[in-house]
Amino acid sequence: MDATKLSLVFKNNAKQHSISGLLSPPPQPNQKNIAPRRRRYRRCRSAPILANFVPPDKNGGGSLPRFKSKYAKFHPSFKQVTILLAVYLGLGTLCFYLVRHQIKGKKTHGLLDAVYFCVVTMTTVGYGDLVPNSVPTKLLACAFVFTGMALCGLILIKAADYLVEKQEVHLVKALHMHQKIGPTDIRNEIEANRVKYKLLMILVLLLLLILVGTIFIARVEKMGFVDGFYCVCSSITTLGYGDKSFSTEAGRVFAVFWIPTSTICVAQLFLYLAELYTESRQRSLVKWVLTRRMTPEDFEAADLDDDGVISADEFIIYKLKEMGKISQEDISHIMDEFEKLDVDQSGTLSASEIMRAQASQTES
Amino acid sequence: MDATKLSLVFKNNAKQHSISGLLSPPPQPNQKNIAPRRRRYRRCRSAPILANFVPPDKNGGGSLPRFKSKYAKFHPSFKQVTILLAVYLGLGTLCFYLVRHQIKGKKTHGLLDAVYFCVVTMTTVGYGDLVPNSVPTKLLACAFVFTGMALCGLILIKAADYLVEKQEVHLVKALHMHQKIGPTDIRNEIEANRVKYKLLMILVLLLLLILVGTIFIARVEKMGFVDGFYCVCSSITTLGYGDKSFSTEAGRVFAVFWIPTSTICVAQLFLYLAELYTESRQRSLVKWVLTRRMTPEDFEAADLDDDGVISADEFIIYKLKEMGKISQEDISHIMDEFEKLDVDQSGTLSASEIMRAQASQTES
Numbered sequence A, B: 001m002d003a004t005k006l007s008l009v010f011k012n013n014a015k016q017h018s019i020s021g022l023l024s025p026p027p028q029p030n031q032k033n034i035a036p037r038r039r040r041y042r043r044c045r046s047a048p049i050l051a052n053f054v055p056p057d058k059n060g061g062g063s064l065p066r067f068k069s070k071y072a073k074f075h076p077s078f079k080q081v082t083i084l085l086a087v088y089l090g091l092g093t094l095c096f097y098l099v100r101h102q103i104k105g106k107k108t109h110g111l112l113d114a115v116y117f118c119v120v121t122m123t124t125v126g127y128g129d130l131v132p133n134s135v136p137t138k139l140l141a142c143a144f145v146f147t148g149m150a151l152c153g154l155i156l157i158k159a160a161d162y163l164v165e166k167q168e169v170h171l172v173k174a175l176h177m178h179q180k181i182g183p184t185d186i187r188n189e190i191e192a193n194r195v196k197y198k199l200l201m202i203l204v205l206l207l208l209l210i211l212v213g214t215i216f217i218a219r220v221e222k223m224g225f226v227d228g229f230y231c232v233c234s235s236i237t238t239l240g241y242g243d244k245s246f247s248t249e250a251g252r253v254f255a256v257f258w259i260p261t262s263t264i265c266v267a268q269l270f271l272y273l274a275e276l277y278t279e280s281r282q283r284s285l286v287k288w289v290l291t292r293r294m295t296p297e298d299f300e301a302a303d304l305d306d307d308g309v310i311s312a313d314e315f316i317i318y319k320l321k322e323m324g325k326i327s328q329e330d331i332s333h334i335m336d337e338f339e340k341l342d343v344d345q346s347g348t349l350s351a352s353e354i355m356r357a358q359a360s361q362t363e364s
Helices: A002-010 A030-044 A065-074 A078-098 A110-122 A137-177 A181-194 A194-220 A224-238 A249-291 A296-302 A311-320 A328-341 A351-363 B002-010 B032-042 B065-074 B079-097 B111-123 B135-175 B183-192 B196-219 B225-236 B249-291 B296-302 B312-322 B328-341 B353-364
Strands: A104-106 A130-132 A307-309 A348-350 B103-105 B131-133 B309-311 B348-350
Touching: A030 B312, A078 A110, A078 A130, A078 A137, A078 B309, A104 A311, A110 A130, A110 A137, A110 A249, A130 A137, A137 A249, A137 B225, A137 B249, A137 B353, A194 A249, A224 A249, A224 B135, A249 A311, A249 B328, A296 B353, A307 A311, A311 B312, A311 B328, A328 A351, A328 B249, A328 B312, A348 A351, A351 B103, A351 B296, B032 B131, B079 B111, B079 B135, B111 B131, B111 B135, B111 B249, B135 B249, B196 B249, B225 B249, B249 B312, B296 B312, B348 B353
Parallel strands: none
Antiparallel strands: A104 A130, A307 B348, A348 B309, B103 B131
16 A cells, blocks of 8 residues: 555656766766755755654753654653652552651651652652651662652653743743744744753743742741741752751642652753753864864775765765764664665665565565 | 875875766666675774764763773863862862851761761762751852752763773673683774663672672661661762761761762763663664655655655665754755865865865965
8 A cells, every 4th residue: 555655656756767867976077067966965855854853862852742753652751751750659658658657757647748758758858857767668768769769860851851842932932022933933943042942941940949949938837038948959959958848737748749840950950051061062073073174094084985086975974973973883774774675776766666675575 | 284295195096086986876777886886885994984983972971081082172071070079179178167166966077077068968968967057058058069969960970981981891801701802802892882881880889889888887887787778878869868877087088988989870870771771762763764664755855856766875864864863954064064175166075175175274
């Protein structure tokens, strides 16, 4: 079915086209018709290529959700993260509730204290206002802090990233309130300054969390504003000296939601700073690679076919390698696939050829 | 001077070579002489290209030091990290020593307590056995925990990475003790399993640190082994409940060195786990991109010159884009540089052409 569709769409592409006019070298130098040959590398085809502009970066920090669809299966989904967190907190609360008599310290309500202790442990804040007081509870706390770290560090950061990206659109709109700006402009603006907007976003969120936290703690826990701020800093950095912590029921309910959100925000802020640094470092590396002088060794290495000249594609592949963006292995893998599809060994792929190769792959 | 050298080395490369035999399309399909055309993409030139195999990844986790030289200026050096850490700790100790009477808790020796408090704050362990007791000290602690986090998170992780890489060679040698293995084999083995070795390395180091910490704390701080282990876990995860902490002079001296090392090891372990996950995800993305069926839209997008067929270089560039390894922007930047060098507009670069272009760039 797929094959039929392909052949219908492309039956006009006769095979004799395989002698590519653009690939043939210019008969004489300085001829005009070579211009398109080089220009084609700049052509930015619309949808299919744009959809592939998702940089699969280390932090999983990617792109707008609409660009993600194609690669969605390689990221843990928001749903998966929520389920994992719910299971962890549910299990943690149950465990610590069952051993609540082996935990000493300032207590309020049994179940609430269990959630609170679980959150304080998971985020590694560890005030010490509630501490395990028997061998099993101590070992249980050890187990929960390690798994909690993994959960906080690896998965919630992705969730925060996801939420931040959703807000970016609103932020860009707000920043360009006086200009007429369409969805495409917004997308381009975000694409160009991805990390900067994410950083700005998280800073605004963090300041809000600090403000709300300070006011709440100062009021509800009846401390001054300085102590409230000190408790906020001690919490969001996961320092948790424990001389100031949440000791009322209302305070602990607030803490259960506020602590994970704010600690993750701080971690995310540092990650974005690192990303911004890496990006600018990467940019200077690219600039350096592009503008540095080519030595005889470079020339020899770039001239893959040993014909004494470097063609545009050789130049592109060499520079991409030098930037560390691609490796020889990448190219080898792609060429393996190319040769599999190139059934008539012509060195080029026509639509009908691909159709045939894919059909035979399905059969076998 | 550079130009003269180039011309001496390459004066045999006459310009008429610019009609690249390999770029010309085969006169007829199924001809034998097109094989080298495709094979050349697999050619792995030795030194200059190998030196570019450094993946500039997010964590700055890179490669063996010997591969780094070329990109060294884009990484903060080990020396810079050490200086920064020394300045931070020196300044912190001085500050907290000066305000030592505004810090309450279990005290030993004035200067030692100041270093200990600084380390416990910087790593966000925050036992709470020493806590600031005045408004200025509280704000000072807030400032130090934020800068300390940045220092620990962003810079020391690089240092740990550097140290781990130095040990990798010994690890590989140890694992292949019964086989004869040369330096090249070791390098290849490390290149292929980089993250796995780093993970193994950090695990061994961490287990050692846990063992030493537990024994030391149990003996010196006179706790049982369970409490010692509990204190170790509470410290290395930066949880720091504070019910068990270092209260003797000897213990605090040990803590000053042991806490930063072990907390960074734990953080590094989680980073490597994330890296391993990202790597395997990236590998499945590459596999998926390579083996998925090409749709008519893909074909149209890949066929940059609209000649109805896809050549090997079009295929490579399209697939690299689809994998997210390169973007249209990357190619545009490289083509800008190519056109600058291609002074005779022949579409290919000869050695003498590069020499002339670079000489004129220096003049202007």
